[in-house]
Amino acid sequence: MKIGIILGSVRQGRLGATVAQWVVDQVATRDDADYVLLDLAAFTLPILTSATVPGAANRQYDTPEVTAWSQAIDACDGFLFVTPEYNHSVPGAFKNAFDSIGPEWARKGVGIVSYGAEGGVRAVEHWRQICANFHMVVVRPQVSLSTFLEWSAGEFTPNQRRPSELTNLVNEVVSITTCLRS
Secondary structure, three states, rough: OEEEEEOOOOOOOOOOOHHHHHHHHOOOOOOOOOOEEEEEHHHHHOOOOOOOOOHHHHHHHHOHHHHHHHHHOOOOOOEEEEEEEOOOEEHHHHHHHOOOOOOOOOEEEEEEEEOOOOHHHHHHHHHHHHOOOOOEEEEEEEEEEEEEOOOOOOOOOOOOHHHHHHHHHHHHHHHHHHHHHO
């Protein structure tokens, strides 16, 4: 089983890189799945302008960047989204990446690690609605990191309960992904 850890921000100086690395470090000793970091910025996806609806494209996309993204997502059985909250919602680049492909997302499990002034909880709620369109199962636990309380002088210091919250989240993603694969 392969779980993709999607770093869903492409901004310069993004806090998400530190969060994603923390997630990678936390799952490094687990043997229940292969965990792979997918940095959205590395895919340099164009804005979705294709006349063909991605769900009808039969995985045949207009650009090599979208094709590479499609293949990376298709190779995963489940996901951990590392997402900021931008303006009370999901980041535009991540939403564009999600919308740029279609069937690659279908019927897969998702766990969400969010961050923002209010822990990124509004982004989480929007991701739950967005993922439902592809019959994805977003697990109930989440890790919501406060940019006011868990960053100081640019350094990320998760509070003491975060590792166990992440363990619970990953356990649920592995469990639901196992069920969805069978």
